[in-house]
Amino acid sequence: MSDSNRPRVLVARRVFDSVVQRLAAHFEVEANDEDTVWSKAELIARLQGKSGAFITGSERIDAEVLDACPQLKAVCNMAVGYNNIDLAACTARGVLASNTPDVLTETTADFGFALMMATARRLAESEHFLRRGEWSKWAYDMFIGPDVHGATLGILGMGRIGRAIARRGHLGFGMPVIYHNRSRLAPELEAEVGASYVSKDELLAQSDHLVIVLPYSPESHHAIGAAELGRMKSSATLTNIARGGIVDDAALAQALAERRIAAAGLDVFEGEPKVHPALLSVPNVVLTPHIASASVRTRLAMADLAADNLIAVLTGGSPPTPLNPQVLSG
Numbered sequence: 001m002s003d004s005n006r007p008r009v010l011v012a013r014r015v016f017d018s019v020v021q022r023l024a025a026h027f028e029v030e031a032n033d034e035d036t037v038w039s040k041a042e043l044i045a046r047l048q049g050k051s052g053a054f055i056t057g058s059e060r061i062d063a064e065v066l067d068a069c070p071q072l073k074a075v076c077n078m079a080v081g082y083n084n085i086d087l088a089a090c091t092a093r094g095v096l097a098s099n100t101p102d103v104l105t106e107t108t109a110d111f112g113f114a115l116m117m118a119t120a121r122r123l124a125e126s127e128h129f130l131r132r133g134e135w136s137k138w139a140y141d142m143f144i145g146p147d148v149h150g151a152t153l154g155i156l157g158m159g160r161i162g163r164a165i166a167r168r169g170h171l172g173f174g175m176p177v178i179y180h181n182r183s184r185l186a187p188e189l190e191a192e193v194g195a196s197y198v199s200k201d202e203l204l205a206q207s208d209h210l211v212i213v214l215p216y217s218p219e220s221h222h223a224i225g226a227a228e229l230g231r232m233k234s235s236a237t238l239t240n241i242a243r244g245g246i247v248d249d250a251a252l253a254q255a256l257a258e259r260r261i262a263a264a265g266l267d268v269f270e271g272e273p274k275v276h277p278a279l280l281s282v283p284n285v286v287l288t289p290h291i292a293s294a295s296v297r298t299r300l301a302m303a304d305l306a307a308d309n310l311i312a313v314l315t316g317g318s319p320p321t322p323l324n325p326q327v328l329s330g
């Protein structure tokens with residue numbers, strides 16, 4: 001039933017019906033059933049009169065959007081990464097922002113490990129060969145590549161997802177694990193996932209399989225570029241499940257084409273959903289469309305958590321995973 005006194009919220013992308021219905025029990029909901037990715041101007045137009053927004057990583061909330069929508073009180077991201085939100089601008093305007101940590105950790109680590117394995121064992125390249133009808137005989141060196149078990153697993157960025165990947169490598173595959181991070185883990189956490197802290201240069205030089213799990217920020221922009229790729233082993237693989245922009249895609253495509261590293265696995269891209277054309281033409285790369293958290297259970301948990309945050313902020317409760325909780329006490 002429509003009640004004009006209820007807060008109005010925007011659900012900026014298509015999402016589970018059950019989640020929209022939960023929101024509709026509290027709010028007047030404007031949904032995006034067409035699943036259009038709106039321009040900034042369209043987003044601003046849709047946000048007029050809305051107290052809250054359920055968004056995904058595709059919607060950018062910056063000072064311009066916030067200034068054009070002064071009634072906005074909450075922006076709840078269905079993603080753990082929140083580089084699409086200008087957090088300082090939200091805080092300065094008293095807008096609560098939230099993300100979806102924890103619920104996606106294990107699912108995302110599963111995918112990161114799978115992508116790393118697919119990359120090392122040349123799954124996509126060999127499948128494309130078979131589909132092209134080029135498989136005429138067995139050969140001892142057909143799609144030969146590096147091992148995963150026992151190889152050195154390198155992790156750049158050692159948050160929750162990095163640790164979950166490290167644990168898989170350490171316990172399941174007997175991999176020595178090395179990592180680099182802004183801050184070093186406590187010794188008991190290092191021991192739990194069998195990981196040793198090294199400098200970034202050591203990480204690049206020693207990893208057989210390097211997995212990127214850093215948050216994206218101006219500081220991590222092109223953390224892996226031509227110089228870093230040049231420090232890696234020519235037999236090494238690189239997997240990025242974090243964010244486009246952390247890896248310089250043009251430099252990576254060139255390194256792959258020249259076999260300066262063996263292969264790469266990429267779930268995220270600079271300027272996605274566009275993919276650098278040079279990456280599409282090199283064979284030694286596995287490309288997936290930003291799906292690392294895409295299990296049914298986890299995507300539902302993420303959507304429910306974003307909705308929980310939105311409901312809490314707009315009904316006077318405590319949001320479970322706020323990014324700037326200080327706005328609630330201000």
Ligand code: GLV
Binds near residue numbers: 081104
């Ligand atoms: C996905 O990329 C996320 O940040 O949740």
